Amino acid sequence: MKTSTHDPLAWIDSALAELERDGLRRQLAVRSGPQTSRVILDGRELINFGSNDYLGLAADQRVTAAARAASEREGWGSGASPLVSGRGEAHAELERRLAEFEGTEAALVFPSGFAANAGVIPALVDEPDAIFGDAKNHASLIDGCRLAKAARFVYPHGDCDALEMLLRKSAGYRRRLIVTDTVFSMDGDIAPLAQLAELAEQYSAMLMVDEAHATGVFGERGCGIVEHAGLHDRVHIRVGTLSKALGSGGGFACGRQSLIDWLANRARTYVFSTAQPAATSAAALAALDIVREESHRRVQLLERSADFRRRLRADGWNVAGSESQIIPIVIGDTTRTMRLAAQLREAGFFVPGIRPPSVPDGESLLRISFCYHHTPEIVDALVKQLAAMR
Template identity: 45%
Template sequence: MESHDWLDTECAALEQAGLRRHLRTVMSAPTGTIHLDGRDVVLLGSNNYLGLSTHPQVITAAIEATRNFGTGASGSRLISGNNELYTTLEANLAKTKNTEAALVFSSGYAANTSIIPILASEGDLILSDALNHASIIDGCRLSRATKKVYRHCDVEHLKALLSESTAFRRRLIVTDGVFSMDGNIAPLPDIYEVATHYEAMLLVDDAHGFGVLGKDGSGTVAHFGLDSEGIIQMGTLSKAVGALGGYIAGSRALVELLINKARGFIFTTGLPPATLAAANTALDVIRSSPELRQRLFSHAEHLKTALINLGYTLLPSETQILPVVLGSPQRATNIADALLAEGVFAPAIRPPAVPPDTSRLRLAVMATHTETEIHKAIAGFAAVIP
């Protein structure tokens, strides 16, 4: 059909720029080694940081919930989809986050695109870190508030923008807790101080810190020992928790308003019972298993040191996310392909997920990687040094 010809033209343009994406089919669970395109490869591209998506207790809880509640929620939460598994999970989340209440959404993307337009709209100002996640950027767009982007983790720049913001009705600062493609941690104590001084709200996206940082793995805010009452925490159940879903943890009043007004909460079906039960059990495992976090950080340190010794350039990550910066999209893709041939799956991340000229391999270790798998990964990198 002629009216659709532009689709091929657009795909060809992406190919030309080295930015075309292709789906790969994984034929096994996301453990340290996966079956991909007919062979076993070490997985360095998963957010299943603690290996909980295959934890026996978590799987048992998911099976049990399916037996008791069926496979789907069969309704939006405000109609008939709000079963008791939600109540249990949200109480567990609020306990973990040390907040009055928590509300679960169908994904982290839905949580961010829902809450930001509730917290800020026309006449308000949003201050957003330059490297915030796409779901935050989209939430800001939906809000119709004025948005100003401050330089990555630059608190002085944030302060300067806030000092000119008196004409706005409300101010909202939003930042990733752990930056998803860089692995560094936002300077939350300084940001919180500035937010308090300028009477701005602070929303922290803890997608990559939850389960991993802070006492009992409760996240970036806990990592810094900050007051959980003064900070709105968003997170996801799809990464260290090993399931699916997003959440907002904060005051009872905030949760009430979200239940009444958040479009990404109201106009969608509830999560499957298996997912809710898996997430709830995973939270218990996270709280009682500090050894998983120790192993995760020990693997991260080991891999980071080995790659630096081999001459690779890594961004100064403080977490399980290790970015090996390579520059052009083509270079990142070529090295990812060479690594795959060596039995190591380290996906290339290209614009728009990262800024131009900073295409990279975003490596993520898992607590459940074996020493042998980490050694195999290092040997793969040694074999393909550019």
């Protein structure tokens, strides 16, 4: 028998070496214990500005108790995809409650927010159709667009004039889909939703928004930017995650009943993936109760993050167009960004440095994720530390 010396995976070593050379190679860290205002990473305790647990619910005892009770009731694994036998009582109840929370006819729970976006978009558009996406959309929306066979158009970030130019030329397509994050995951700014809704109406387009970073945080009832902007009836498809402010895991889509029925039939990441553990749904249900009953969490979060932003701006940091609890400090150069992140870590703060491909080349940044458990003392300490590094 002939043996070959050729290693078909050898290219990976050189690709990794290239990442290393460009300062883009990432390393896996291990967290011990829960996400709170502090986090233990690789054995070192740090003040935590690197979690999306915006409302401080990921380790809330009511949430963990709900997960425990559900796993005792329904077992841990769901054992099958939702359409077979994986959709248990906790999933069904969560879908009912999410629809009620969002004020829509129905909702569908996906294994993750990523899966929701990757499944919903290709279920809505196909070859004769066109998608129009913001240049700073999250990777999961981008991949959802790639999976659809429709023509893809990217408009410059938040630029409704540019979007309109594209829509004007789109009459030849069967369907049009406009898709955007509401709160952008890296810059923390907010999409011009009212204008997008107007364009969608004018050009008979479907409007889909991803509320991943807005659910639980924005709006009178914490539903997100759609609620905040009063656009309930004008946004057709809403996607969110249970993994950030709701402190659990999984994603969801909501809208009218026929849309949800269609997605349950045609969204491949729903149909062909095992349902999330019942405990995860039960944890999200408990978190929804807390969002409803403890509005002071989101009020305090947004007030304190606005104050923090003002202080950073006053100190001369570029926080871009942030209007939310996500506060970037835009550095630009990747090496400098990662050096600053390392210095912060040395000083006891976990503030992740974000570099390509998570942001475009030349736009590396420190991403400060502001959470309910950040006390004024913790914020003072970070502001002081940053000032010392200027």
